[in-house]
Every structure is written in structure tokens, then in C-alpha cells.
Amino acid sequence: MSHEVQKQTILIVDDEPANIQVLGNLLKDEYHIKVASSGEKALTIVQDQTQTPPDLVLLDIQMPGIDGYEVCRRIKEDPYTGGIVIIFVTARSALSDEEKGLKLGAVDYISKPVSPAIVRARVDTHMNLKRKTDMLERLALIDGLTGIHNRRYFDEQFEKELGRSRREGSPLAVVMMDIDHFKSFNDNYGHGAGDSCLQKVAQALTDTLSRPGDSLCRYGGEEFIALLPGNDIKGARVVAERLRETLEALSITHDYCKTAPVVTLSLGAAAVGPGQQQKMDGESLLQRADTALYRAKKTGRNRVV
Structure with a gap:
């Protein structure tokens, strides 16, 4: 299997095209990148069961229509998408905002303007953990004797x-x-x-x-x-x-x-x-x-x- 096939997928959600471009350019060499300019479009992408869900979502909070908190809540409450890793990337800096995001199921919170080194380091850390977790979950679904699903x-x-x-x-x-x-x-x-x-x-x-x-x-x-x-x-x-x-x-x-x-x-x-x-x-x-x-x-x- 090629390295290309093994790439994990990141969904970048932001209503500002410039922010999507910055994050996409930072991560496109290591990951498959999908983008959404609204909360509604993000939910359409992650809930499409004809496609493999993204491994990680970089999610803005302040967006027209459905905000990032609501997107996070819906992703986490759905069994099909609940395993997706969510990192908020936002201009909001209050501790109460960060606390709210983490309570909804996000694993991290990155403040804008972003530091390229910090974004890459945190994304890499969470993606490595996700890869190991997925491997363990796959093994837990296999019958040890026959090698088929259990x-x-x-x-x-x-x-x-x-x-x-x-x-x-x-x-x-x-x-x-x-x-x-x-x-x-x-x-x-x-x-x-x-x-x-x-x-x-x-x-x-x-x-x-x-x-x-x-x-x-x-x-x-x-x-x-x-x-x-x-x-x-x-x-x-x-x-x-x-x-x-x-x-x-x-x-x-x-x-x-x-x-x-x-x-x-x-x-x-x-x-x-x-x-x-x-x-x-x-x-x-x-x-x-x-x-x-x-x-x-x-x-x-x-x-x-």
C-alpha cells in the first residue's frame, strides 16, 4: 500500500477563505485536506456515510449559521462520527470558551493568529494517537482464531x-x-x-x-x-x-x-x-x-x- 493511501484526513472548517488556505498549506504535505466554509457544510461532509469520515477536524467557533460548538456537539453525539478528533482554532481567548469546547468533546484549543509550528505539532500529536487508537479498535473487532470480524x-x-x-x-x-x-x-x-x-x-x-x-x-x-x-x-x-x-x-x-x-x-x-x-x-x-x-x-x- 502506498504512502498516499495511508494518509489521514483533516477537515478544515472556517468561514474565512484566508484561514482555510493558511491551515491547508501547513498540513497538505502530510495529510489529505478537505474544507468547509460553514458548519452546515462540515456536517454534510462528516455525516456522508458513503465516504470515510475525516480523522480530525480543525474547527472555527464563530461562523454564520451553525457555530463551531454546535458542530462539535452533533459530531460527538453521533455514533458514526463520535471518534473524530476535534481541535478548535479560534480568535476567542477566554478560558470559559476553551472550557466549553473541551466539555463538548474537543481535545485541544488553538488560538488565532496561529503559530505554524504549534499547529503542526499539536495536529501530529493527536493524529499519531488517533492512528494507534484506530489500530487497537480494529484489533478488538477481529476474531483471534479465524481472523474475520467478531x-x-x-x-x-x-x-x-x-x-x-x-x-x-x-x-x-x-x-x-x-x-x-x-x-x-x-x-x-x-x-x-x-x-x-x-x-x-x-x-x-x-x-x-x-x-x-x-x-x-x-x-x-x-x-x-x-x-x-x-x-x-x-x-x-x-x-x-x-x-x-x-x-x-x-x-x-x-x-x-x-x-x-x-x-x-x-x-x-x-x-x-x-x-x-x-x-x-x-x-x-x-x-x-x-x-x-x-x-x-x-x-x-x-x-x-
């Missing part, structure tokens, strides 16, 4: 996709899946072989999900779950059948399986379709998928319900 990641993404589905009126599906007779696999082949099996299953299923928005997570033990934004129940079952076929074709020997001589999957799909989004309860959607998975097991396993 249940915590699923829970976070599920909430985000539920919100998107409600806003846009788009369908959303989940597929719960369970490796058939995995306990007998572990009991007869050993836990080392069981771990290896889980790793192979996770990799094969992940490779089968072709759309960028789809994700596979280890849900616990031998359970996996797929999150499929934009899919109705028909589409979810097509994806689920493809996952089932992929695993069966992997041909991992399981002589102690009552269903087939190889490792297989039972899968349960559930979805929220058009017109149902506003009534949608995430817990009930998961419960429907779990019930479908239970039926798949009870009706012979190695199938999609």
Missing part, C-alpha cells in the same frame, strides 16, 4: 445498517449459520483439527461473499453470521445457498457427521423488505434468523431455511 463488530455494523435501512427505506438481511455436528468433529478429531476447520470455513465463506457491503462474522463457537445490506429475503436465500454449496464443496472430511461425510452448514435467513423499515426491530430480525436456523437443523441440516 460479534462485537457485527453488533456495531448491524446498528449502523439498521439506521441506514430506516433512513433510505432499503432492505436488510441477515443469515445465521451453524456448522453441522461440530461437537462430534471436535470430540473425534481433536480441538486442534477443530480450530483448523473453523479457520478454513471462515476463509471460504468470506471469499464467497462478493459484494463490498456484505460482511461475515464469527458469532460464537461454530456459529457465523452474514450481514447483507440491500438484500431482501429472496436475495438472502440465494446468498445463503451459495455459502452452503461452498462449504460442502470444500470437502473437509467429517466421518462422524450424520448428515454427510464432509463438514456442512445449516443456515437461517431473515430480512426486512420495503415498507417494513420503520417498524423494524433489530432484535426481532435476529430472532427470526435464529428461528429459521433452528428449523434448518430440525428438518435435516445442510440446508437453507
Whole structure:
């Protein structure tokens, strides 16, 4: 990966073009720069979920319309943008102003006129900390055995996709899946072989999900779950059948399986379709998928319900 791709992004928010130019020129060699000339434009940029949010916002306080304090408050209260680092850059010098900004969630406060050395030093310090924090958070969302996302990641993404589905009126599906007779696999082949099996299953299923928005997570033990934004129940079952076929074709020997001589999957799909989004309860959607998975097991396993 190139250094260019790895650059972090800074959003500079100020109603004075000269101030934007000064800060942009100071930081453009080390960071990607985005700019906004008002609080409203800044919120539009950070809340655009089709784009990765900026890592840091350099935020003026005194602006027409929405001021910097309100921009900071809205950014910090939104789970999607709450991790963005905010530094106020302002002509206000009263301690009460600085205190207010810090209480709203800003990490620093730089007074105008700015010192180039101070701006670079403080931005670099907070960006280095943000990079390390992001790395730790990413590691916390990965399952240590299989290397795919874990249940915590699923829970976070599920909430985000539920919100998107409600806003846009788009369908959303989940597929719960369970490796058939995995306990007998572990009991007869050993836990080392069981771990290896889980790793192979996770990799094969992940490779089968072709759309960028789809994700596979280890849900616990031998359970996996797929999150499929934009899919109705028909589409979810097509994806689920493809996952089932992929695993069966992997041909991992399981002589102690009552269903087939190889490792297989039972899968349960559930979805929220058009017109149902506003009534949608995430817990009930998961419960429907779990019930479908239970039926798949009870009706012979190695199938999609």
C-alpha cells in the first residue's frame, strides 16, 4: 500500500477563505485536506456515510449559521462520527470558551493568529494517537482464531445498517449459520483439527461473499453470521445457498457427521423488505434468523431455511 493511501484526513472548517488556505498549506504535505466554509457544510461532509469520515477536524467557533460548538456537539453525539478528533482554532481567548469546547468533546484549543509550528505539532500529536487508537479498535473487532470480524463488530455494523435501512427505506438481511455436528468433529478429531476447520470455513465463506457491503462474522463457537445490506429475503436465500454449496464443496472430511461425510452448514435467513423499515426491530430480525436456523437443523441440516 502506498504512502498516499495511508494518509489521514483533516477537515478544515472556517468561514474565512484566508484561514482555510493558511491551515491547508501547513498540513497538505502530510495529510489529505478537505474544507468547509460553514458548519452546515462540515456536517454534510462528516455525516456522508458513503465516504470515510475525516480523522480530525480543525474547527472555527464563530461562523454564520451553525457555530463551531454546535458542530462539535452533533459530531460527538453521533455514533458514526463520535471518534473524530476535534481541535478548535479560534480568535476567542477566554478560558470559559476553551472550557466549553473541551466539555463538548474537543481535545485541544488553538488560538488565532496561529503559530505554524504549534499547529503542526499539536495536529501530529493527536493524529499519531488517533492512528494507534484506530489500530487497537480494529484489533478488538477481529476474531483471534479465524481472523474475520467478531460479534462485537457485527453488533456495531448491524446498528449502523439498521439506521441506514430506516433512513433510505432499503432492505436488510441477515443469515445465521451453524456448522453441522461440530461437537462430534471436535470430540473425534481433536480441538486442534477443530480450530483448523473453523479457520478454513471462515476463509471460504468470506471469499464467497462478493459484494463490498456484505460482511461475515464469527458469532460464537461454530456459529457465523452474514450481514447483507440491500438484500431482501429472496436475495438472502440465494446468498445463503451459495455459502452452503461452498462449504460442502470444500470437502473437509467429517466421518462422524450424520448428515454427510464432509463438514456442512445449516443456515437461517431473515430480512426486512420495503415498507417494513420503520417498524423494524433489530432484535426481532435476529430472532427470526435464529428461528429459521433452528428449523434448518430440525428438518435435516445442510440446508437453507
